[in-house]
Amino acid sequence: MILAPHEPSAAQRRREAYRRRQTVTSVLVAAASTAALGTLLVVAVTGAPGWDRVRRSFADPAIARDALPEVLAGLWLNVRLLFCCAAGALLLGLLVAILRTLRGPVFFPVRALAAGYTYTFRGLPLIIVLYVLTLGVPGLRLAGMPPVLVLGGLALVLTYGGYLAEVFRAGIESVHPSQLAAARSLGLSYRQTMRHVVLPQAVRRVAPPLLNDVVALQKDVGLVSLAGPIDAVRAAQIATAETFNYTPYIVAGALFVLLAIPLIAVTDWVTLRAARRQERG
Amino acid sequence: MTLLRCRGLRKTFGGHVVLDGLDLTVDEHRVVALIGASGSGKSTLLRCVNLLEELDDGTIELDGEDISDPRVDPDRVRRRIGMVFQSYNLFPHLSVLDNISLAPVRVHRRPRAEAQAQARELLDRVGLGTKADAYPDQLSGGQQQRVAIVRALANSPRLMLLDEITSALDPELVGEVLALVRELKDDGMTMVLATHEMGFAREVADQVCFLDGGRVVESGPPERVFGDPTEPRTRQFLRRIIAAGRL
Ligand SMILES: Nc1ncnc2c1ncn2[C@@H]1O[C@H](COP(=O)(O)OP(=O)(O)O)[C@@H](O)[C@H]1O
Numbered sequence: 001m002i003l004a005p006h007e008p009s010a011a012q013r014r015r016e017a018y019r020r021r022q023t024v025t026s027v028l029v030a031a032a033s034t035a036a037l038g039t040l041l042v043v044a045v046t047g048a049p050g051w052d053r054v055r056r057s058f059a060d061p062a063i064a065r066d067a068l069p070e071v072l073a074g075l076w077l078n079v080r081l082l083f084c085c086a087a088g089a090l091l092l093g094l095l096v097a098i099l100r101t102l103r104g105p106v107f108f109p110v111r112a113l114a115a116g117y118t119y120t121f122r123g124l125p126l127i128i129v130l131y132v133l134t135l136g137v138p139g140l141r142l143a144g145m146p147p148v149l150v151l152g153g154l155a156l157v158l159t160y161g162g163y164l165a166e167v168f169r170a171g172i173e174s175v176h177p178s179q180l181a182a183a184r185s186l187g188l189s190y191r192q193t194m195r196h197v198v199l200p201q202a203v204r205r206v207a208p209p210l211l212n213d214v215v216a217l218q219k220d221v222g223l224v225s226l227a228g229p230i231d232a233v234r235a236a237q238i239a240t241a242e243t244f245n246y247t248p249y250i251v252a253g254a255l256f257v258l259l260a261i262p263l264i265a266v267t268d269w270v271t272l273r274a275a276r277r278q279e280r281g
Numbered sequence: 282m283t284l285l286r287c288r289g290l291r292k293t294f295g296g297h298v299v300l301d302g303l304d305l306t307v308d309e310h311r312v313v314a315l316i317g318a319s320g321s322g323k324s325t326l327l328r329c330v331n332l333l334e335e336l337d338d339g340t341i342e343l344d345g346e347d348i349s350d351p352r353v354d355p356d357r358v359r360r361r362i363g364m365v366f367q368s369y370n371l372f373p374h375l376s377v378l379d380n381i382s383l384a385p386v387r388v389h390r391r392p393r394a395e396a397q398a399q400a401r402e403l404l405d406r407v408g409l410g411t412k413a414d415a416y417p418d419q420l421s422g423g424q425q426q427r428v429a430i431v432r433a434l435a436n437s438p439r440l441m442l443l444d445e446i447t448s449a450l451d452p453e454l455v456g457e458v459l460a461l462v463r464e465l466k467d468d469g470m471t472m473v474l475a476t477h478e479m480g481f482a483r484e485v486a487d488q489v490c491f492l493d494g495g496r497v498v499e500s501g502p503p504e505r506v507f508g509d510p511t512e513p514r515t516r517q518f519l520r521r522i523i524a525a526g527r528l
């Protein structure tokens with residue numbers, strides 16, 4: 001669409017000038033209040049009687065530098081685990097959600113199994129699943145036993161798959177039956193209807209909560225270190241044990257936040273887009 | 282030639298009898314209008330014909346084939362029947378073009394380019410050629426409903442079922458949708474339409490059926506059913522419609 005050139009009226013120009021002044025004022029007010037609050041916080045913390053001691057044991061630059069390589073190596077494990085487990089849990093969740101929607105007596109066992117799975121793994125604490133899989137299963141001494149890291153990843157996939165399955169299922173059920181009727185009336189089979197009509201709408205609708213669970217998973221992948229592999233937090237713990245200084249934890253925490261920022265930003269962006277679409281539709 | 286024959290259709294919802302031994306015959310190239318009070322079972326009848334509801338009794342024949350036989354593949358039957366709904370039911374995540382070409386590509390296994398070319402041709406014919414890449418929520422209600430009709434037509438159906446396709450529309454948008462139905466009639470499409478646009482039923486239908494108590498109580502050419510109804514229940518219904526200013 002090509003807009004014809006438009007000369008704003010005097011009233012519109014006055015309104016715009018007023019809005020510009022208002023914007024400048026708001027920015028100044030925001031800056032002033034931020035500065036005031038920041039000063040207050042800094043004074044309160046650094047003025048505290050124990051501040052020097054705390055700073056030495058939590059924010060020692062030399063120790064931070066020494067611990068960084070180990071913690072980074074641990075973080076690399078977190079990142080790899082996060083990607084594999086997120087992909088695995090999303091796939092498993094989607095599969096289980098689809099199985100639970102199947103109708104007909106033939107699928108009864110499949111439905112029951114899928115329902116049993118979501119009930120069990122949403123109820124079981126992750127730590128217990130982790131211990132059973134990484135400590136119990138290798139005890140069977142079966143041939144071709146995968147390494148502990150894979151078993152730990154499996155525990156994460158199984159646990160998060162249960163949550164994600166329920167999110168997917170909520171999305172599938174939120175698609176109005178009239179959409180199914182329209183698809184079936186066109187001659188699409190049940191499978192084609194799911195694949196081309198229901199799932200695309202369902203996934204779009206639940207993308208924000210799905211991503212939210214992935215952010216939570218990011219924090220939980222570190223728990224595999226309970227079974228041996230060294231993640232960022234475990235690396236920080238080891239460094240702390242060597243130096244009797246907690247700075248490595250702060251390093252690991254800062255890295256975790258940095259890692260989470262892009263993921264959270266994407267989640268917010270997707271949520272915003274979904275909300276906009278809801279408004280329009 | 283008879284295209285659709287319903288005999289003794291019965292449909293209940295949890296003890297509530299909606300269709301009670303309903304008979305209906307539709308000849309090829311004819312337009313049948315279903316009229317009747319809200320809740321008289323017009324939508325249910327259309328949904329049964331399209332096998333979206335399971336019958337409790339009776340038979341439905343399409344082109345001489347008993348499609349109410351449970352051994353018949355409903356997907357195959359539905360490909361021959363186009364259905365348009367009151368609330369359009371376009372797929373919101375697909376563009377207009379993809380809405381229309383979905384069934385030709387997925388169900389009829391036509392090459393995508395060919396299906397899209399046909400979709401564009403149909404859109405041009407209904408004056409929506411410029412909207413091919415728009416999404417449903419960017420269209421007016423009348424435009425959405427015309428796209429829904431085109432989507433059903435893209436399957437080249439033998440029979441079209443139209444369920445109150447104008448009742449969700451603003452009054453000034455009704456005309457464009459009805460004009461399209463008129464064109465379909467001129468092309469010889471066989472249609473069964475549930476409607477409360479009595480003026481339109483009178484103009485476009487070859488036969489009007491008045492539904493009440495789960496049956497077709499009265500049917501005939503529109504002039505006779507509207508002008509000289511024989512059944513007291515039809516008369517009463519039409520009186521109410523006239524009182525509401527809808528005839
Ligand atoms: N899925 C359903 N479950 C229960 N009752 C239904 C269902 N569909 C329709 N009905 C009932 O069947 C009756 C007929 O409905 P309908 O066919 O929509 O009538 P009409 O289209 O003529 O207004 C109504 O009383 C309605 O409440």
Ligand SMILES: [Mg+2]
Nearest residue numbers: 323324325445
């Ligand atoms: Mg209805």
